[in-house]
Amino acid sequence: MTLKLHSHPLSSYCHKVLIALYENDTPFIAEIVNLGDANAKAQFAALWPTAKIPLLEDPAHNRMVPETSVMIEYLDRNYPGRNPLLPAGVDSRLDARLWDRVFDQYVMTPMQQIVANRLRPDSERDPRGVDEAKSTLAMAYEMIDRRMANRTWAVGDAFSIADCAAAPALFYSSIVAPFPSTHAHLGAYFERLIARPSVARTINEAKPYFQYFPFKELMPARFLN
Numbered sequence: 001m002t003l004k005l006h007s008h009p010l011s012s013y014c015h016k017v018l019i020a021l022y023e024n025d026t027p028f029i030a031e032i033v034n035l036g037d038a039n040a041k042a043q044f045a046a047l048w049p050t051a052k053i054p055l056l057e058d059p060a061h062n063r064m065v066p067e068t069s070v071m072i073e074y075l076d077r078n079y080p081g082r083n084p085l086l087p088a089g090v091d092s093r094l095d096a097r098l099w100d101r102v103f104d105q106y107v108m109t110p111m112q113q114i115v116a117n118r119l120r121p122d123s124e125r126d127p128r129g130v131d132e133a134k135s136t137l138a139m140a141y142e143m144i145d146r147r148m149a150n151r152t153w154a155v156g157d158a159f160s161i162a163d164c165a166a167a168p169a170l171f172y173s174s175i176v177a178p179f180p181s182t183h184a185h186l187g188a189y190f191e192r193l194i195a196r197p198s199v200a201r202t203i204n205e206a207k208p209y210f211q212y213f214p215f216k217e218l219m220p221a222r223f224l225n
């Protein structure tokens with residue numbers, strides 16, 4: 001009756017949920033989904049039609065939980081541990097959800113657009129889309145730099161769902177669109193994130209797969225060894 005995370009070791013959204021699971025040593029098994037295989041994808045889509053990874057299966061409650069932000073709230077409520085990932089106060093919970101959305105929509109999404117563009121044949125590439133994604137990232141980097149000027153984590157004093165979203169989004173975005181040297185608070189926040197044991201473990205476990213990342217030539221050596 002163990003939780004099962006349908007996932008892939010290279011996927012940034014899967015990293016977001018792995019970080020949440022490792023924060024509280026929540027027992028689970030990972031099942032690799034190969035979305036590149038049409039049959040595997042069709043079988044997976046039968047579980048949840050978007051066929052996006054990850055998908056959390058909870059046999060104990062006979063429940064499939066899609067969407068990473070919902071998964072982390074679900075884990076927080078049903079499998080609580082030493083590190084609550086949603087703050088207790090109503091206003092701070094709203095803030096945590098807000099910053100979770102900011103990292104997903106304004107860092108993860110444009111980062112994914114840039115990566116997806118690289119995977120396409122030359123004739124289907126979209127330079128304007130890549131420029132727009134880079135502008136969105138520049139806006140988000142500025143916003144996060146200001147936010148992190150006088151705080152350790154994205155919301156309140158404790159590591160939260162917002163930091164679970166931030167870590168993989170900034171990990172991959174920092175490779176495809178490096179942080180400007182002027183954004184010292186953003187850079188320092190990123191270093192704190194990757195030093196967090198749950199994040200370090202997630203990155204470490206993904207290392208054998210980074211050779212398949214479409215921008216592997218830009219990946220810093222410290223993430224490859």
Ligand SMILES: N[C@@H](CCC(=O)N[C@@H](CS)C(=O)NCC(=O)O)C(=O)O
Nearest residue numbers: 011012013051052053054067068069
């Ligand atoms: N909003 C979704 C996004 C999940 C998502 O975009 N997952 C990516 C992997 S990081 C995926 O499944 N991509 C494959 C595809 O779009 O076909 C969530 O938070 O769970």
